[in-house]
Each structure stands twice: as structure tokens, then as C-alpha cells.
Amino acid sequence: MSSAKTTASANTEFPNRVFSGVQPSGAITLGNYLGAIRNFVRLQDEMECIYCVVDLHAITVWQDPAELANQTREITAAYLASGIDPKRSIIFNQSMVSAHAELGWLFSCVARMGWMNRMTQFKDKAGKNREKVALGLFAYPALMAADILAYKATHVPVGDDQKQHLELTRDIAAKFNYDFCGEDQPGYFPITEPIIQGSATRVMSLRDGSKKMSKSDPSDMSRINLTDDADAIALKIRKAKTDPEVLPGGEALSEDGQGLSDTLRSERPEAANLLSIYAAMSDQSLAQVIEAKQGHSFADFKKDLTEVVVERFSPISAEMQRLMDDKAEVDAVLRDGAERAAAIAEPILRGAYDRVGLLKP
Ligand code: TYM
Numbered sequence: 001m002s003s004a005k006t007t008a009s010a011n012t013e014f015p016n017r018v019f020s021g022v023q024p025s026g027a028i029t030l031g032n033y034l035g036a037i038r039n040f041v042r043l044q045d046e047m048e049c050i051y052c053v054v055d056l057h058a059i060t061v062w063q064d065p066a067e068l069a070n071q072t073r074e075i076t077a078a079y080l081a082s083g084i085d086p087k088r089s090i091i092f093n094q095s096m097v098s099a100h101a102e103l104g105w106l107f108s109c110v111a112r113m114g115w116m117n118r119m120t121q122f123k124d125k126a127g128k129n130r131e132k133v134a135l136g137l138f139a140y141p142a143l144m145a146a147d148i149l150a151y152k153a154t155h156v157p158v159g160d161d162q163k164q165h166l167e168l169t170r171d172i173a174a175k176f177n178y179d180f181c182g183e184d185q186p187g188y189f190p191i192t193e194p195i196i197q198g199s200a201t202r203v204m205s206l207r208d209g210s211k212k213m214s215k216s217d218p219s220d221m222s223r224i225n226l227t228d229d230a231d232a233i234a235l236k237i238r239k240a241k242t243d244p245e246v247l248p249g250g251e252a253l254s255e256d257g258q259g260l261s262d263t264l265r266s267e268r269p270e271a272a273n274l275l276s277i278y279a280a281m282s283d284q285s286l287a288q289v290i291e292a293k294q295g296h297s298f299a300d301f302k303k304d305l306t307e308v309v310v311e312r313f314s315p316i317s318a319e320m321q322r323l324m325d326d327k328a329e330v331d332a333v334l335r336d337g338a339e340r341a342a343a344i345a346e347p348i349l350r351g352a353y354d355r356v357g358l359l360k361p
Helices: 030-043 065-082 099-108 113-117 120-129 135-149 160-181 230-239 262-267 269-281 286-293 298-324 327-356
Strands: 017-022 048-053 090-093 155-157 193-195
Touching (some): 017 030, 017 065, 017 135, 030 048, 030 065, 030 269, 065 090, 065 298, 065 327, 090 327, 099 135, 099 160, 099 327, 113 160, 120 135, 160 193, 160 327, 230 298, 262 269, 269 286
Parallel strands (some): 017 155, 155 193
């Protein structure tokens, strides 16, 4: 786990800057909210922040062209409704700033096949279909590194599943610096720090505690969407998979008392998941939740969980709905954000071209 306050020493020469993104590949979930967006909101008080809707990433798997633009607006609406302030932070969609694709190509020439071959998310997404998936799905992490480094971002808030991609981003930055800056310190690109924070950095499916909650899961019952109404949330939580026991006591905590024990996570993954969601959504520590809820039945606990989720999401989904009815407002935010983003990224891209020896007279 990393904190925004601990900046890598290699980065002291780079001003603190946050970059992160969400793919417009489906409805935004409780996992996206707790793993990422909630931290995006908080970080605005600490650093300059750039938040992107990564539409070029979304098309690495099939997206219905008639739906994609709306999904992009929906993620933008979710950013705004959750509390990202477009005056303080930059909000835009990736395809509007060509520096992402251009730097992505440079990084495709820096990253090694061996590194890319190790990416577990590619293996998961491609499955047995490796020969038939898009080349872009394989190259995806090089584009992700470009997103971040086009702004020389020093900090990237994400959920736990993006950790490996951020390690690759660090490797790409270090190799670029080594290849094109020689001994010059600190090099051209910062070595980015992940920010993986909160008690729910990996929210699991409501139907299967061993699978990540995902917007691309075919079962809508596996996830809570930011746009779900109170009835849908109640139904999904009521139907969420559990086990026959009651809620655990202090033995369920890890040794340092901060997290959940590995035993609970492996033997009762659904209980671990619901407890983590409850702690994160009610802004309590896991220790507080376990103390208050030990011995309770899942039936009772699920009612309390529904209450905190509905309370948090109702105003967000109402505001999202308002914004989705006012596309002009959303589009204006994206246009303004893209202009401000391009103004930062263009000179950084030019500097990279220059170091590589690409002529831009
Ligand atoms: P994406 O769109 O899958 O998810 C967006 C963010 O939500 C987090 N997340 C979760 N966190 C906790 N539990 C879950 N079940 C869960 N599901 C998703 C993700 O970790 C992520 O932070 N590759 C990225 C998008 C991206 C990006 C970037 C992120 C492209 N370029 C540059 C940061 C910086 C992705 O697919 O996220």
C-alpha cells in the first residue's frame, strides 16, 4: 500500500501530479467507486489531478459504436456526480488528446515482449482466445504507461488489479530514461507511485467471492452499479452469496489489526468482501465493523449494508441522471478538459520525440 504523502525519492525533481482513468466499457461499479473514484475525489485537495475517460482502451475489446459515446458521457457524469470538480481537476476523454496514442507508439517500441507476456490481465481477458483477440489488447499496458507519462504524473490512484500495469509503467519510464537520457538525472520521465488505498481496494463479485467485481461480468447481479436504484441495490445485496455461519469476531482481523486475515479471505471470501464493502462505505475501520457486527446474521447485516450503499449512491445516481439529460454540459466539460490536458501533454510529447531523434522541424 502506498500513500500520496510518500513520494519516491526518484521523483523529487518532478512536481506532484495525479493521473488516472476509467474505461467506458460498461456501467460503473461499486468496485470502480471504492477502488478508484473515491480516492480521485480526495486527492484533489492534495495535488493537481487529471482524470481521463480512457475510450481508446475501451475499444481493445468490442464496443458497440452506438453505445460508446454515451458510455463515455456516463463515466464523465460519474466523475462529476461523485465530487470531481472540473474547475480544479482536468476531466477529458483520451481520444481527444492525440499525445496518448503517439506516446503509446513510442512505448510500444520501448516495452519488451517478455514484459508484456507476463501481464496477467491480458491472460485473463484473452483466455483461450489468444489468437483472436485484438493486438491492441496485448499492447494495452504500453498505452496505459503513455496516459500517465504524457503528463509526467507522479501518482496514480487505482484499485489493486492495476498494480502490475503500474509496475510496467515504472519499467517503461526507467528504460526510456536509461536509453535516451544516459547518465542525466533524474531522467525524462518520473517513476510513478501507485496509490492503492482504502479497505476495499479489490471488491469481489456478489455472486462469487473469488472473482473481481467487474463492469464486463455478464451477470448484472454480480455487481452494484452507480446508477442502480434503491430496489435494485437491495435485491442484489439480498441475493449476494454468503455462507451459513454468523459474522466473525476479532480473529478475522490480520495481525496488525488493520485488514482481514488471510484465513478469512480464503475460507470465507464472501464474508470478507461484504465486510470490506461495509467498512469502506460507512467510513469505518474493519476493526470497528467487526466489533459492531460480530455474531450478527447475514440477513441482518445485509439490511445495514443496503442502507449505507443506498445512502451513499442515491445522490450520486440522481446527479448522474441529471447530467445524462444535459449532454451539452458534459460535453463542455470534456472539451475544456481536453484543451487543458493537451496543453500539458504536447510539450512533454515533443520532448520525448526530441530525445528519440524524431524530427519535428
Ligand atoms: P478499469 O476501467 O477496469 O477500472 C477503473 C478503476 O477501478 C478500479 N477497479 C476496482 N477497484 C476495486 N475493486 C474492483 N472490483 C475494481 N474494478 C475496477 C481499477 O483498478 C481502476 O483503478 N487500465 C485501467 C484504466 C486505465 C488507467 C490508465 C488507470 C487506462 N489508463 C492510466 C490509471 C492510469 C482499467 O482498465 O481500469
